[in-house]
Amino acid sequence: MLILTEQEKAIAASIAEMKSKAGSHSPSVFTLFENLPELRVKIDACYLSNPYATELFLNFLRRELIDTGRLRDFLEFYPSQNQVIASALEEHLDVPTGKIFVGNGAAEIIQAVIHNFTTKKILVNIPTFSSYYEFAKDDVQVLYFKLDKDNNFRLDIDSYLQTIKREKPDTVVLINPNNPDGGYIGFAEIQHLLEELREVDNIIIDESFIHFSFEERVNKFRSALELSRHFNNLIIIKSMSKDFGIAGIRAGYAVMSEAKVNYLLKNGYLWNVSGLAQYFFNLYAREEFSREYEKVRVQYVQEAQTFFKNLSKIPSIKVYPSMANFALVELIDGSRAADFFIKMLVQHHIYTRSCSDKIGLDGQFVRIAARTKGENQAIINAINSIYSLPLEYDYEVAMQAA
Amino acid sequence: MLILTEQEKAIAASIAEMKSKAGSHSPSVFTLFENLPELRVKIDACYLSNPYATELFLNFLRRELIDTGRLRDFLEFYPSQNQVIASALEEHLDVPTGKIFVGNGAAEIIQAVIHNFTTKKILVNIPTFSSYYEFAKDDVQVLYFKLDKDNNFRLDIDSYLQTIKREKPDTVVLINPNNPDGGYIGFAEIQHLLEELREVDNIIIDESFIHFSFEERVNKFRSALELSRHFNNLIIIKSMSKDFGIAGIRAGYAVMSEAKVNYLLKNGYLWNVSGLAQYFFNLYAREEFSREYEKVRVQYVQEAQTFFKNLSKIPSIKVYPSMANFALVELIDGSRAADFFIKMLVQHHIYTRSCSDKIGLDGQFVRIAARTKGENQAIINAINSIYSLPLEYDYEVAMQAA
Numbered sequence: 001m002l003i004l005t006e007q008e009k010a011i012a013a014s015i016a017e018m019k020s021k022a023g024s025h026s027p028s029v030f031t032l033f034e035n036l037p038e039l040r041v042k043i044d045a046c047y048l049s050n051p052y053a054t055e056l057f058l059n060f061l062r063r064e065l066i067d068t069g070r071l072r073d074f075l076e077f078y079p080s081q082n083q084v085i086a087s088a089l090e091e092h093l094d095v096p097t098g099k100i101f102v103g104n105g106a107a108e109i110i111q112a113v114i115h116n117f118t119t120k121k122i123l124v125n126i127p128t129f130s131s132y133y134e135f136a137k138d139d140v141q142v143l144y145f146k147l148d149k150d151n152n153f154r155l156d157i158d159s160y161l162q163t164i165k166r167e168k169p170d171t172v173v174l175i176n177p178n179n180p181d182g183g184y185i186g187f188a189e190i191q192h193l194l195e196e197l198r199e200v201d202n203i204i205i206d207e208s209f210i211h212f213s214f215e216e217r218v219n220k221f222r223s224a225l226e227l228s229r230h231f232n233n234l235i236i237i238k239s240m241s242k243d244f245g246i247a248g249i250r251a252g253y254a255v256m257s258e259a260k261v262n263y264l265l266k267n268g269y270l271w272n273v274s275g276l277a278q279y280f281f282n283l284y285a286r287e288e289f290s291r292e293y294e295k296v297r298v299q300y301v302q303e304a305q306t307f308f309k310n311l312s313k314i315p316s317i318k319v320y321p322s323m324a325n326f327a328l329v330e331l332i333d334g335s336r337a338a339d340f341f342i343k344m345l346v347q348h349h350i351y352t353r354s355c356s357d358k359i360g361l362d363g364q365f366v367r368i369a370a371r372t373k374g375e376n377q378a379i380i381n382a383i384n385s386i387y388s389l390p391l392e393y394d395y396e397v398a399m400q401a402a
Numbered sequence: 403m404l405i406l407t408e409q410e411k412a413i414a415a416s417i418a419e420m421k422s423k424a425g426s427h428s429p430s431v432f433t434l435f436e437n438l439p440e441l442r443v444k445i446d447a448c449y450l451s452n453p454y455a456t457e458l459f460l461n462f463l464r465r466e467l468i469d470t471g472r473l474r475d476f477l478e479f480y481p482s483q484n485q486v487i488a489s490a491l492e493e494h495l496d497v498p499t500g501k502i503f504v505g506n507g508a509a510e511i512i513q514a515v516i517h518n519f520t521t522k523k524i525l526v527n528i529p530t531f532s533s534y535y536e537f538a539k540d541d542v543q544v545l546y547f548k549l550d551k552d553n554n555f556r557l558d559i560d561s562y563l564q565t566i567k568r569e570k571p572d573t574v575v576l577i578n579p580n581n582p583d584g585g586y587i588g589f590a591e592i593q594h595l596l597e598e599l600r601e602v603d604n605i606i607i608d609e610s611f612i613h614f615s616f617e618e619r620v621n622k623f624r625s626a627l628e629l630s631r632h633f634n635n636l637i638i639i640k641s642m643s644k645d646f647g648i649a650g651i652r653a654g655y656a657v658m659s660e661a662k663v664n665y666l667l668k669n670g671y672l673w674n675v676s677g678l679a680q681y682f683f684n685l686y687a688r689e690e691f692s693r694e695y696e697k698v699r700v701q702y703v704q705e706a707q708t709f710f711k712n713l714s715k716i717p718s719i720k721v722y723p724s725m726a727n728f729a730l731v732e733l734i735d736g737s738r739a740a741d742f743f744i745k746m747l748v749q750h751h752i753y754t755r756s757c758s759d760k761i762g763l764d765g766q767f768v769r770i771a772a773r774t775k776g777e778n779q780a781i782i783n784a785i786n787s788i789y790s791l792p793l794e795y796d797y798e799v800a801m802q803a804a
Contacts, residue, residue, distance in 0.1 A: 075459070277676075
């Protein structure tokens with residue numbers, strides 16, 4: 001069982017204070033550095049992004065904007081407006097422009113949808129990404145549908161449908177794969193749910209992690225996008241921060257009915273996307289970029305799955321099945337998640353996510369993101385090390401590879 | 403009087419179509435280029451930014467982020483959250499963090515304030531920046547207070563106060579200096595207004611152009627910020643796009659009561675500011691940057707005032723007094739503003755703002771932004787040229803200087 005030293009306890013207290021200021025989300029790496037400059041973060045396994053995709057994006061950015069001097073235009077001038085940027089995505093997504101809403105990150109879109117379209121009751125599966133209930137307005141009732149730990153947090157479709165028919169929420173939220181457990185709802189099940197839930201005003205499917213999932217073959221994912229023309233109540237929300245590794249740019253989009261897009265644009269969301277996000281959206285729609293991205297996506301998904309498999313070999317922890325780019329890890333030896341977090345940070349400079357604040361999680365849980373192959377190995381070695389288990393690989397070598 | 407050629411008429415039609423898609427704002431330079439690649443814009447006198455400040459920001463960005471490789475961190479990682487970024491501004495603004503709300507451009511803040519705090523009636527002076535009435539929700543009554551052209555669009559304080567006492571709006575909006583005319587309300591008058599309007603729930607003062615104004619000495623402006631501790635109903639909104647020339651980054655802030663900031667943060671506005679905007683806000687608060695900025699600010703203000711003086715010497719147009727970085731120009735020879743816009747764009751590659759769509763402007767108006775000294779001269783030469791007036795300077799030389 002993990003026990004903190006006095007020095008580790010002091011750092012834990014400082015971080016707890018920062019965290020109370022950051023609300024229910026982890027302090028950013030920036031905030032962490034500013035407040036505790038002695039803490040080096042070598043591996044950020046808290047935030048959830050594909051580092052290979054970041055590198056790919058940076059290569060394009062360097063070549064096309066920095067080396068050419070065009071970067072200035074993207075910083076100086078106003079970006080184009082919402083529907084102009086949306087039109088760049090039309091062909092790539094195979095969805096008409098009028099159904100696309102671009103946002104300053106998925107967080108802005110979640111806020112827009114919940115504030116404007118949820119009027120009475122929202123059903124949220126827990127554990128979940130907290131914004132879905134935090135952003136609910138005061139007069140909206142929040143209902144929770146608990147995912148069962150003993151069933152690996154899989155969604156029980158029948159019980160879910162029964163709850164909805166009984167409670168009649170105007171909004172239901174499915175994150176697929178789910179955050180923080182990585183549980184995946186197959187395409188056929190999604191289709192079945194949509195068929196059954198035609199009476200619900202807003203069915204939000206958050207596909208921020210869909211690029212990391214697969215059905216038969218590891219190199220192919222299936223998005224609910226192809227169903228959008230058949231279900232007018234479907235709202236697909238997509239962060240670009242995770243799959244493309246560009247959380248700092250703030251880029252996301254949603255696909256929903258034209259009426260809903262128009263409602264949002266009617267009084268707001270002007271220039272809500274930055275010049276660099278506009279550059280990104282245009283890049284995203286380009287075949288040249290897509291082709292390159294597809295390679296790093298598949299590579300990352302394969303490495304992530306290998307990482308989860310290796311993680312699950314460690315005694316003292318239980319790893320839940322994940323189709324996302326992170327694993328939900330339960331500490332089953334009596335250790336506290338908060339102590340695991342501190343030991344990983346202080347001794348190994350690895351930033352993980354303690355899930356102590358997540359509602360609907362009974363037990364001690366941490367969420368660990370997959371990174372590069374070398375970093376993944378370093379994370380495994382670090383966990384072995386804090387539990388005083390023999391290392392599989394030489395720690396220093398793995399860190400250098402990271 | 404200006405008369406379009408057939409070719410100019412065809413381009414006018416294409417732009418009109420684009421403009422209908424862009425709503426009541428001009429299409430961005432990006433949109434313009436994409437749709438009409440044959441149109442080169444050499445001088446953007448439509449959008450309103452200090453080009454010297456853009457250059458200054460780019461110098462810091464190059465030195466600190468690009469050359470060092472730190473740019474990646476700002477694109478890859480989540481930025482800090484609202485109040486963490488606000489705390490970086492506390493000392494510089496001399497306002498407690500709890501009263502500061504940072505936004506994804508002033509547009510997001512205008513939307514947040516109008517959607518959340520304006521419940522019944524909003525009083526907007528016209529002509530104005532259209533978002534202030536466009537963002538009003540359906541059940542909010544919009545009242546207009548017309549600024550008198552014959553009084554150079556100056557605000558008549560007594561008549562304004564009478565209107566407010568009679569109509570009892572819950573929100574009043576003052577843009578100072580005003581957009582699109584540049585009219586300025588002195589600090590003493592602002593203070594007087596605030597004293598008289600303690601009963602109004604929300605007094606919005608939009609100071610997006612305040613850095614271009616001055617009272618006694620051209621190198622010193624006075625912000626209503628220093629009054630914020632005395633008036634709990636005061637909401638100061640500040641875009642950083644104009645004075646710092648960074649519209650593409652989307653950065654703005656507001657100062658308002660702590661209760662209002664908390665209300666906004668309670669269910670939203672998480673990660674609403676990008677990594678680069680966070681970098682900018684930290685830079686803005688640094689003395690090293692402030693000192694350099696102050697030089698380019700004063701230089702630009704002086705050149706802008708000289709530009710307005712030179713503009714006003716041109717017959718056929720009337721230039722209204724401006725304390726902003728643009729001049730409202732009335733065509734008094736019977737020419738149409740739309741035709742002026744097209745001639746400037748097609749013949750001289752200068753992008754200006756026709757104000758035909760601005761409510762509260764009776765007559766033919768264009769708004770022309772001040773740019774660098776060389777560009778300002780090129781703009782004057784271009785106007786002389788489209789009116790077939792003798793040029794003061796050699797046009798080609800001035801364009802090269804631009």
